[in-house]
Amino acid sequence: MLSAGKVVAKNKNAGSKPLRWIREDCMTISRRNFARLAATSGAVAVASPAIAQGAIKWRLASSFPKSLDGLWGASPTIAKYVSDMSDGKFTIEPFAAGEIVPGLQVLDAVSNGTVECGHSYGGYYIGKNPALIFDGSLPFGMTPRQQNAWYMYGDGRKLMDEVYDSMGVVSIPAGNTGGQTFGWFRKELKSPADFNGIKMRVAGFGGKVLSKLGVVPQQIAAGDIYPALEKGTIDAAEWVGPYDDEKLGFHKVAKYMHLPGVLELEANNSLYINKAKWAELPAANQAMLRAACAYALLDMLAGYDARNPKALTRLVANGAQLVSLNPEILRALHTALEQVLDEEAAKNEQFKSVLENWRAFRAVQHRWFSVADARTEISVYPLTTAQTNL
Secondary structure, three states, rough: OOOOOOOOOOOOOOOOOOOOOOOOOHHHHHHHHHHHHHHHHHHHEEEEHHHHHHOEEEEEEEEEOOOOOHHHHHHHHHHHHHHOOOOOOOOEEEEOOOOOOHHHHHHHHHHHOOOOEEEHHHHHHHHHHHHHHHEEEEEEOOOOOHHHHHHHOOHHHHHHHHHOOOOOOOEEEEEOOOOOOOOOOOOOOOOOOOOOOOOEEOOOOHHHHHHHOOOOOEEEOOHEEEEEHOOOOOEEEEEHEEEEEHOOOHHHHHOOEEEOOOOOOOEEEEEEHHHHHHHOHHHHHHHHHHHHHHHHHHHHHHHHHHHHHHHHHHHOOOEEEEOOHHHHHHHHHHHHHHHHHHHHHHHHHHHHHHHHHHHHHHHHHHHHHHHHHHHHHHHHHHHHHHHHHH
């Protein structure tokens, strides 16, 4: 509805068409404030160069060397998709392990603001808080799909957010290796007693479990494992699986690859983001990061699933010996795990809370997957293999 104002323009055909009313007061205000509005617009443009001129620039420190493209690859993937989605207005420069900080110090670097973000594995930092292992992988734990279900539709995300919040870090799943192997040994393991005295490179809770059987666990970054194995500083090593292990050359000095990989049925990797830097990001950029991490998770898992079978064939052709852990060893490992979990729960209330939730979710998942996946695969595999070999 038009309010008080007077006619300042008149239609030439007033007899046939309505008068054109224009609010003189609005015109007056517009003219009076034009210069002020123009100046304000200019100030806004100058005040927000980070978005307008593409000046949101972050650095990402990875725990992994570029030679391990499966693990390292998540970092440039995240950077690429964030840049693409923002039309180059949000850029992240990834750095491999050792280029800014050593691979096992990425969480600290993000927490203290040395870098804005980092790509790493929670199991490396259980000395800070043992509950971080639930964001990585646990012996006799869950598969990648089960882990994602717990994180997204169970209480996993809420519980992990609480753990990382105390460190000033936001964590987003950003990669998964899938199932791994148990490890490479110089001799075949035939009983639990064979573990006694072995010096083994092993990360996460795998080391705590194996120490119950007499293993001396060593946490060594990827690039240092082969030299230690070759020199005899360690006797055995686990890393990921056939594709990465072939690159690292373990089969050349410790030819017995043991299966199944009960120490890690999956290994979730995460993008760590400094909490203060995360809070500064516009919501759209936060959404871009979450989307890029989701793609990186899928991409890493698919990459390992595609490459591991071919690498396994090559390893066997080059002399690797596959050894299945017998039921006695598996029972001993599982018993040791439950002891470790209960001991940690008794010392750490937060760990206990996460463990109770994780155990309950795992039990239901295993019940379903034993029907939906495991038994189906066992039934289908012999038939398809026989067909392939015809």
